[in-house]
Structure formats: C-alpha cells, structure tokens
C-alpha cells in the first residue's frame with residue numbers, strides 16, 4: 162500500500178476495481194490511493210466511469226471485484242467491499258460525507274433540520290444535533306437562514322447546507338459529484354472554496370467528480386478516466402511547475 166510523506170497509509174486505497182454493466186466496462190482495473198488531507202478531482206468524458214468510481218470508493222455501490230481499504234487514523238483497516246449492507250451503510254454515515262449536484266437535501270425540512278438529520282441518523286439526540294447543525298450553518302455563512310426550507314434558499318446557499326451536512330458528523334472523507342455543476346461560475350467558485358476549507362482545510366479528504374477543468378485544478382491531484390481505465394494524474398505542484406500539458 163502506498164504511504165504518504167508522513168508514512169501514513171492512504172485513507173482509501175483501491176486495488177484492481179472492475180465493474181461491468183452488461184458489456185460496458187465502467188471500471189477496468191482501477192488502482193487509486195487517496196491521502197488524508199488531500200483533494201482529488203476525477204475527470205473524464207461522459208460515461209467514462211466517474212460516478213461509478215465515486216460510488217465504489219464510498220461504498221454506495223460495490224465493484225464486481227477488487228479491494229477498497231479504508232484506513233482511518235486510530236482505527237483498524239476496513240475492507241469496504243466485504244461489508245454487508247447494514248455495516249456498510251453505518252460506515253458511510255459515520256466516516257463519509259456527500260455533496261452532490263442537487264437532490265440530496267430534503268425539501269420538506271428546514272436548512273437546520275437537513276443538517277441535524279445527518280447526526281440524528283447516527284443516534285445523536287435531537288437537541289445536541291440541532292445545536293451542532295446551527296454552528297455548522299453559521300460557520301458557512303448561513304446564520305439567520307436555519308428555519309428556511311430548501312426551496313427558499315438560492316442554489317449556492319443550498320450547496321452550503323449540503324456541505325454543512327457533509328461535514329457536521331466529522332466525516333474524514335467528503336465525496337462530491339459535480340458540486341458546482343448547477344451554479345453560475347462566481348457562486349460555484351465560492352462554494353468550491355467553502356468545500357475545500359471544510360475538508361482539506363480541516364485535515365480531511367475531498368474526492369470530487371467534475372467536468373470543469375478550472376474546478377479540478379483547485380485540487381491537489383487530478384486523475385482522468387477513459388472507458389473505465391484510470392490514466393495518470395498530475396499533482397498540483399507539478400502543474401504549478403509547468404508539467405501540466
């Protein structure tokens with residue numbers, strides 16, 4: 162297993178992932194290490210397997226074969242692919258946060274209830290969950306909007322609620338699928354900075370699918386998928402030194 166410069170194993174290590182849908186190879190021998198405290202962008206054309214990879218890494222959908230090891234600091238390594246549905250769901254709720262383009266917030270609930278829900282499904286009592294949710298919203302500039310329903314918030318504000326929900330549990334890894342895809346470029350840039358602050362800025366990891374090169378280039382590392390195969394990624398330091406072509 163690859164280790165980072167501090168000698169720690171990767172927080173998520175994927176080896177030999179394959180996933181077929183009929184005759185389509187959505188993942189074709191994918192190997193990938195994600196370091197704690199780093200951001201990774203997954204790019205590639207439509208249908209190249211980006212969402213399939215994100216879902217496999219996050220334990221949402223299992224690969225047909227291959228191993229995904231989760232190495233949280235202070236915990237024994239966990240083989241995500243060998244977990245049954247229930248412990249896999251529990252692991253996802255406790256260790257991971259999710260920010261998708263849209264659709265994951267519950268429109269019938271208020272902003273604060275949406276965030277608190279992430280804690281309550283982990284058995285945190287309601288009053289404690291609401292306090293923590295209020296603090297998370299305030300940190301993201303949403304103080305005063307706690308009681309608004311999702312439809313009463315702008316697209317950027319909705320994504321901030323989604324970010325608050327993803328990080329309020331203390332998740333070590335946040336997975337984001339086109340988190341700025343539905344936003345105008347100025348709002349998208351603000352949301353992206355917030356997402357990076359809340360994850361990498363707090364020593365957590367961010368794994369993000371994006372079509373947008375400008376968004377990807379804010380990440381520490383970019384990998385490209387093509388027909389389910391992972392092509393070499395380029396680290397930000399190398400790009401800044403002019404190695405990116």
Ligand SMILES: Nc1ncnc2c1ncn2[C@@H]1O[C@H](COP(=O)(O)OP(=O)(O)OP(=O)(O)O)[C@@H](O)[C@H]1O
Pocket residue numbers: 182185186187205206207208209210211212213214
């Ligand atoms: N549940 C499914 N059933 C059948 N085929 C699927 C399923 N999920 C994905 N695929 C196929 O697997 C391939 C990879 O899909 P995936 O959604 O991972 O691509 P993507 O790179 O995320 O695409 P996009 O950028 O358009 O969202 C595609 O050919 C897709 O049609």
